[in-house]
Amino acid sequence: MDATTEPGRTAWGDAEGRRRDILASAEHLLQESGYAALTMRGIAAGAGVSAGTVYQYFGGKEEVFVALTAQRLDHIERVLADVDRTIGIAAVLREILPLITELWRRLGRSASQWEAKVLAEGRRSKDAIASITDYRRVLHQLDQTLREAAAERGQTVIDDPVLPHWVWDALIGTADDLLLGGSQQGRIKPERVVEFATEAIERSILVR
Template identity: 75%
Template sequence: MVAKTETARAARGDAEGRRRDILASAEQLLEESGYAALTVRAIAAGAGVSAGTVYQYFNGKEDVFVALMARRLQEVQAVLAELDRGIGIAGVLREILPHITELWRRLGRSAPQWEAKVLAGGRRGKGVVTSATVYRRTLDALERALRETAEACGQTLIDDPALPHWVWDALIGIADDVLLGGSRQSRVRPKRLVEFATEAIERSIVAGSDQG
């Protein structure tokens, strides 16, 4: 199945447009069939270009995956930077959750396969470094937003370097439940799950909070 339907594609000579077409094709392949289906040939077919053109922009499918993940993470960073700190910690988490859910839906389950493929080949070069750097920046942006929000609301966050990592992993868990419909099987509405979970995260990271 061709990953990308016939839509307006970049004109010849539009380098940035071609790059967008390649990334859009790869992302749809991942969403529909997973990392195993991601090949340079399939990406090229979906983007309406040759395999050689894909290699003009990326070193291979692993680098394409890095670019996709970086783009999604940078979107989360941008949202965090713009959020009103007055909406509270749970409010901030609820605002970014749809973006994290979309990232997880499209790319998350393929990440372990990408990592295994790259590291198994002994390739710890630019792609791995880029992915790790963007991820760290996202966690930094998350922690900064949470601390600024806590300050705006008269709260103090627990001082622990594990905090942003734990919050991120908790949000991924919520996203996974929303996507798989786990809460609905227990007759819990997804909206209520999100409300409860984000409020629980807030209580767990605010110093001196003993609400329960």
């Protein structure tokens, strides 16, 4: 686990620390067993608190999953906002690909289960709406950053609303390959996969 999600035992009265412990426990459960096995009791056990304490912070496991996703997406958004635009599109993508890979490794395989339960049941809960909003905000920042990086080099990005969605999906696909080691079966090093993918994405979104 990374430094932002290491489960701990927070001192009594530290509400923010307690919330971090709960989220760290939930993320660990998701990695180990997936969304279907995630329970408030299990989260509580991993965080060293009672189930009642967990409910003081979150209304249910759907809300916990949303908070975990938001935490990861917020980090990606901040990196996109702060990254040096002069390094070019491919290099910008290489800056965020490790974060997207980590997001996919920790939460990605649970996302489809969560979507099937929460998003596909008709009326969307406030948690589902919040999750969608976080995702859209990151895509907006991704689009803006890519356009600014292109402009720094005298390039122009294709004007199409599908562009940030396609770039995001392409990065997720690359992350999945890195995690499963698909390309390595062909004796292709991960570094080469990253280089090829990010340069290919850059070429595909520029106006010729």
